[in-house]
Amino acid sequence: MRKLRAGVVASAILLAAGAASAQDCAGLKNLRLDSTEITAADTVTSGTLDLPEAVSLHDLPAFCRVQGIMRPGSDSKIRFEVWLPAKNWNGRELGVGNGGFAGVIGYQQMGGYLLRGFTVSGTDTGHQANGTDATWAFQHPEKVKDFGWRSIHLTAQRSKEILRAYYGKPQQKSYFDACSDGGREALMEAQRFPDDYDGILAGAPAYAWSTLLASGVSAMQALGDPTAYISSFKLPAIQKASLDACDSLDGAKDGIIGDPSQCRFDPQVLLCKGEESLDCLTQPQIKTLQTLYNGARSKTGQPHGFGFSMGDELGWAHWIVGEDPEASAFSQFVRNDFRYIVTGDPKWNGLTADPDAMMTLSHDKSAEDLDSTDPDLSKFSARGGKLILYHGWNDPAIAPGYTIDYYKQVRQKMGADKTGSFVRLYMVPGMEHCIGGPGATAFGQFGVPTEKGSRFGLFDSLENWVEKGAPDDNVIATRFAPQGNAAHQPSLTRPLCAYPTVPKYKGSGDINDAASFACAQP
Template sequence: MPVLVTICASVVLLAACGGNTSSSALTAATTKPLTCDDSMKTAFKPDVNTTVTLVKAFKKGDDLNLSGTSSGVTATNDLCMVKLNVGPGNPGPAGAPSTSPGIGIEVWLPSPANWNKRVHVVGGGGWAGGVQGSTTAIAGLPNPLAALFPAVAVSTVAIAETEGAVSASTDTGHADTAGGGSFAMNPDGTINTALWTDFASRSIHEMAVDTKALATAYYGIAPKYSYWDGFSTGGRQGMKEAQANPDDFDGILAGGPAFNWSKFITGELYPQIVFQRDLGGTPLTTAQQDLVSNAAISACDSVGGQHLGYILDPSACKYDPTADRNVLCAASGGANSTPACVTPVQAAAINKIWYGITSDGSAPVPGSDNGWASVTSLTGPSGVQRWFGQTRGTSLYGAFFGGTGLAGVNGPFTVASDQVALELQNPTIAGPNFVNATGNGASGWKALSYAQLSNAFDQGIALQSQFGQINTDNPDLSAFKSHGGKLLHYHGLSDELIMPQGSVNYYTRVVNQMGGDLASVQSFYRLFLIPGFGHGSLNGTANPAANPPVPAAGQLYQVLAGWVENGVAPDKIPLQNQGGTITRPICMYPSKPTYTGGDVGAASSFTCS
């Protein structure tokens, strides 16, 4: 993307110097660089739908707040914060979650002297609502959870201050975060197609276009490189940009992406339905889940005669608790007399969760199909299997997340119950957090049969046009390749929330879409699977002592930038564990780390093959 030394003075020039016209054509001409004050409200008008709602200059040492109440975070460099609203939003009753004034975008601009000529925007999580549109709150403050999620916790303020890049984030068209998916349903119970579209795609494209246009207008020169950086929902957003708006970014970092949205999220409710239908509504205790999951790790984690404490390749693990006397209760013919023992029915329930959602609640013997058999099928799971399950050894209830995972003892992951309520257009199916005029959530998911959950799965696919094509599973990335973009996609093999098999399946479909030419795909798109890594958590396994090598803060972004800017294409990426006692490469899929001999804690003992 070339840098022009002159100021872009029209729509045509703005597009030529690195901007992109939005669905509403850019109309304002830029005659001189903007200043960080209220004059920007009238001087910056990139299209008819976009309005500058707030401009605030922060000097080094200033407390970063808009309300007058100290945030306790001070600016380490001079910054300009700009808030944008992109209409038309969605009209409706005041206070209704489905009512929106438009898409909120918060942009952070380093001082001209500190700008590195990059735009580096970040994605959201979950339903991706936020305070980006608020004029009294800041969305981009350093994440207090950064120490727990160093590989994925990205702050727009920190990017602007430390890296020197222009950064931005969006509320995707809805500010409400407490109501979960409530915004996506109209007061009469119908699907809110306007906000689904904003959430699924329009908000991220508008953020890309407006952020680059604002950077060009503010500095008088276009950004040289533009990057997307997102995890989970943010990973899905990045994949959507590559698929639908391939010219928006030069590099996309997509971690644990929530693509295949309706499929895997409907499947996220499956563990709770297994508990309801097979175990009389009594979930397995965390101790029971940990016992069986750690037994799976012990059965499948040996490398070079040593136990790693996590599974290097869960696709090869066929551990079956129904055949393991060490976890089965003595009263059921097993050898375990502890309170954590499981009955054969409970052991079979865990096998079902590992296999993934089925239309009838069945699961084959793991020795014949451990749930991975269809992972490289171009049509995805077949037969009764609808989608994939959590990998063996992963913490099923989400220990790192305080037990709020898929098999949590206090009920479902709320995104899942919300999504199923939206698919069936019945708010009462969701949990109490779901608010709607036709009836709030009443945990009606508890009464769903396997067949009814499978029907919701089908409905999620059938309603894609109303859901803004949220599934983000189009394998045609040819336009992104033609643009010259690079896509670095990574996924933890112990992801507690999003099944990594979905990433493998999508990559397989992309290769097929491009005529089976793996080298051609790898020239612009590379997938890396990370053993033991969770949903951003450093240890996604059921083994609290596991300490797998994981990405360091900012490491994968730097790898992506090196690929985009210097042509250094990664085929393996060196990682180390917390404390630096173990090093190991992660390999570009479809290659895997293969032990060749020597110290199992040394990267030199592994090759990618």
């Protein structure tokens, strides 16, 4: 395991003359921290904060806003912020993560947790850019390290040092809540820096980064063939066929496949019988669809990754198929990862690359800094750490099989009983990437409340597990109408079921009500 030098890991708080005392926000500007400059320390009392990326937060409590830059490497410039409630601090510290290639601080999430009394921290991971842009990494290996593992760890350290200087005492407990690349960051923390957080909520983790992105080369090539490309206009027909085959497997015909791993839908039923139309697929298109469902394979037939689930193919429009073969979000991620991190060739072309060779090269060039695949969580467990994983069954960005596979690896490494004492996995029917989709997908992640049961669902369960010794067994997820907008009325609730159990309809009652479902073995 790569380790930071002792001087960075164990950086001490050194106070200059006239530095901060408890509750002295402006004085934090004089705080001296290893390889760190505090660039601003201001008390915010207006309740409103206008931030980069057109983010504007309102109704905030008074807080101390600390901004800083960390330079642990010769080419590092890691921006971070720590927000400290001026009153009613709940004694907890929380770190937020990033998405995509990062490049921005998660201000929205920070604001939500600040409202709940947490000290919160976030970082841009060492660069400023849009989430699909990786040009910052071109010929900048130190910045790749900052993005991969260094910035989140150092932000956790600085946050604790700053809050101790401000409040005059340490936090009682520390948490991390993130999804996607943030889920990868979360597992990196549990694996490499197990002392940073007591409780971690990790969604759809892109933890097998070098494999995940390399497996996309085969998908790019399948969709890049004009005779085999699947237009987004054909997704409704595909979704209808998969739902017709598997919607009722959980006992309720509700437009949601409760456990897509049990679905045996054969795309061959969509073969055009005559002239091609939007309601059918050509044989080359069927082959592409099968590749998307089954996952990429090597020349010898070995799996290169995991496939996407059936039942919400409409959700593929942006992420997988795009408006044309080059326009999907996943193609952008693969292309930029290989051009600016893996090969160092800005003209790299995924359509002509050898998928097997790219898999090997991706592992060689990026796994050390970007993968968080170690199943040995013994150090995290030994200090009382708790980890809750979740993943949407219909995630079109990161195939759900990755998270299931990691959970199984942890169980194999540490044993079923030991794993059950500090790790849980929740697979969410009808959820796309991190939140949203046709299912009930609001359950406390990112501070998004749910309608029934504990208000912040899985996060409240994590807190109870860390602080009271047991997680909640009755977590309810909600779909709001319109989807994801908590200001509107709930239209669907479902129990969240700890893997491998799945929600099944009891046979009577409102299919939109969680009370009509029970967690059962698949």
